[in-house]
């Protein structure tokens with residue numbers, strides 16, 4: 222486990238070369254030590270055009286629903302709403318806010334920086350499943366790759382490090398958004414894919430009259 226003080230010191234260091242991005246959040250440092258967060262697509266907007274927040278905990282209400290008012294259960298989904306800015310006092314408040322926007326992302330980045338990131342192979346994650354999710358283990362390799370393409374590479378901002386599919390490398394102005402182990406959403410969908418594959422294999426062949 223990475224010590225919170227280590228995460229804070231890395232973030233403090235990174236803020237010296239701000240602006241940078243974490244997922245869809247743009248982080249910029251002011252000359253007075255304050256830090257501003259806003260949606261990266263709002264980078265060019267005047268501050269007066271955005272709704273201002275002054276507590277890092279407001280990240281929760283910003284991140285909870287998308288622009289259409291739909292709940293965002295998976296915070297890596299690239300549908301963070303726009304139109305807000307957060308004016309924060311410094312690194313600690315920035316850490317709190319970013320941890321709400323992208324849970325554990327800073328700790329994973331710190332672990333990677335310190336060569337302590339443990340990547341769990343998909344087979345191991347699926348093998349560990351119990352109850353109704355045990356069935357996810359039977360997903361075919363091709364089914365798993367297709368699901369990774371759809372759910373992770375197209376539908377999530379995190380990089381699935383456990384997959385051998387290529388994903389875009391983070392740019393120099395980004396803190397990488399890492400995924401070292403398939404999440405519960407992936408496992409739930411793997412179960413559905415595995416069931417569909419099984420049903421397709423066991424369906425009776427069409428009769429001559431069909």
Ligand code: SF4
Pocket residue numbers: 297372373374376377378379380381400402403404405406407
């Ligand atoms: S498993 Fe896929 S969908 Fe889940 S957090 Fe990782 S990259 Fe995102």
